[in-house]
Amino acid sequence: MSVAYGIEVKPKDDVYIQTAERGVYPLTVAAVPGSFLVDLLPILKYVPAWFPGAGFQTKARQWKRLATDMIELPYAEAKKNIAEGTCPPCFTSMCFEKMNSGTSDDAYREDIIQGAAGTMYAAGSDTTISGVASCILGLLERPDVFKQARADLDRVVKKGHLPDFDDEASLPFITAIVKEVLRWRDIVPIAVPRYLENDDQYKGYRLPAGSIVIPNAWAMLHDESVYPEPFEFKPERFMKDGKINPETRDPAHACWGFGRRICPGRYVGFAALWVSIASIIHVFDIEKERDEQGKPLELSHEYVSGIVWCVYSIVS
Ligand code: HEM
Secondary structure, eight states, rough: OHHHHHHOOOOSSOOHHHHHHHHHHHHHHSSSSSHHHHHHHGGGGOOOSEEEEEEEHHHHHHOOOOOOHHHHHHHHHHHHHHHHHOOSSOHHHHHHHHHTTTTTOOTSSSHHHHHHHHHHHHHHHHHHHHHHHHHHHHHHHOOOHHHHHHHHHHHHHHHHOOOOGGGGGGGGHHOOOOOOOHTOSSSSSSSSOOSSSOOEETTTEEEEETTTEEOOOHHHHHHTTTTSSSSSGGGGGGETTTEEOSSSOOOOOOOOOOOGGTTTTTHHHHHHHHHHHHHHHOOOOOOOOOOOOSSOOOOOOOOOSSSEEEEESOOO
């Protein structure tokens, strides 16, 4: 919210966060191929809404309203703040400056700025949260990793400060933890499926127009010939002699998607994960909850399914 609109959210019950959560949810469900038959049989869109099985039309109308609110409400607030001169520097305020400077660049039109800011929030929030939650899960399973990361932070971060990006070069193990999170619990496991408008071919396979191509990023990041013991949370696979191991393939080859549609927020996303994870490890102890007998409770590793998947409940 602050990056896109210069809005500082409330710690609890923030109206913009609530609106955005309601707007993002349909996106994560609807983007999974097969969620709706109409994706495979487009002719169904002509079936009247009252027809049995055509409930998707009503759903689409309701979801469109939620998505529109998500895009319009914070934008209206930012626009008001810009007019009053109280908006802190953010994506929307910078685009306004450019638009008002008389640029001939067609990208600086209000409808585009509004859509881009909305997309930025929608694409950047659940993804980053999913990564932080998976990291906590990994650290709960690997207290030794937590201990090492904490010791590194205690050594590097100035007393009374939180870790910041100036510390990044001196904290390669935190970077290794972030890379391992992006690999171990790949946040967008099938990237965004593609719909082929034209016939295509790949390595001798014919891909007819109308096909949906699903990039299996999950499989690429769990290939045991590249990442031994792929289902284990092992940040140390990215380390060698106290530095990032250049021989271990960086998860960036798959975790941010592919080609022209690769995540444009990947640098912000990585940085947000890095600073969040470093700060959490610096100031919190993370350990499994215990039962009355003091025995640690085992974790369920249950996730909510969607185009972005997220830890559902970490204690079974
Ligand atoms: C750890 C956090 C993040 C992860 C794992 C992630 C991952 C992805 C993936 C896999 C895609 C699909 C790419 C494809 O279709 O091939 C995507 C798209 C996108 N991401 Fe991210 N992302 C993250 C954070 C962010 C942030 C912080 C922003 C914005 C500031 C952002 C903006 C976008 C946008 C706008 C798209 C759509 C691009 C397009 O379709 O052309 N993402 N992201």
